[in-house]
Amino acid sequence: MKLDCCSGENGCLEGEEWMDCMSNCRSYNEISPEGIALYEAINECVACDACAISCGENMSEDWLTCQVATEINVPTNPCYEDEVEEGEIACFAWAGWGGPCTDAAAQCMNDPACVELDNCINDSWDESYSFDLQEQCFANYTDVEEIYWAFQQCIYCDACDLACAGDAASKHCDEYFEK
Numbered sequence: 001m002k003l004d005c006c007s008g009e010n011g012c013l014e015g016e017e018w019m020d021c022m023s024n025c026r027s028y029n030e031i032s033p034e035g036i037a038l039y040e041a042i043n044e045c046v047a048c049d050a051c052a053i054s055c056g057e058n059m060s061e062d063w064l065t066c067q068v069a070t071e072i073n074v075p076t077n078p079c080y081e082d083e084v085e086e087g088e089i090a091c092f093a094w095a096g097w098g099g100p101c102t103d104a105a106a107q108c109m110n111d112p113a114c115v116e117l118d119n120c121i122n123d124s125w126d127e128s129y130s131f132d133l134q135e136q137c138f139a140n141y142t143d144v145e146e147i148y149w150a151f152q153q154c155i156y157c158d159a160c161d162l163a164c165a166g167d168a169a170s171k172h173c174d175e176y177f178e179k
Contacts, residue, residue, distance in 0.1 A: 005022060078163060079091050079166070092164060100158070101155050104147075104150045104155075108147050108150070111144055117138070117140075117148050124137060149171075157171055161173070
């Protein structure tokens with residue numbers, strides 16, 4: 001029976017081997033169902049939400065605990081409120097207002113300059129869109145650009161990467177995942 005699921009150098013078992021090892025630990029140590037639930041809640045919070053990006057070698061969807069959580073909690077379609085049908089949840093609204101990007105959204109939405117930058121960028125997407133117009137938006141609001149990107153990238157590149165994939169190209173997700 002294997003009870004050492006991770007080495008001291010953070011080399012952990014993966015997949016079914018991990019699940020078997022954890023099951024053995026639970027049985028061997030006679031851990032209560034309540035204790036298991038608390039342990040799993042911590043793992044889910046860390047791997048799927050709080051550290052989904054900083055634990056970067058694995059995306060949140062790579063962890064079995066997040067796959068289960070994602071299937072239950074994360075709306076995958078549609079991205080925006082104006083696209084929802086009865087019984088659906090827009091991922092953008094869910095992620096930024098009560099979901100995993102709530103803090104990043106609040107930081108931007110509570111800063112008047114960040115709201116102005118967001119409005120400027122949103123206004124630039126009308127029929128007369130130009131790259132120069134967006135560049136001017138960022139030039140006018142350089143002091144809040146970082147919190148704006150944290151808000152946008154959390155939603156488009158992480159929490160709603162599937163539901164909002166059509167609009168994610170302009171969010172520099174390749175740079176976001178490298179952080």
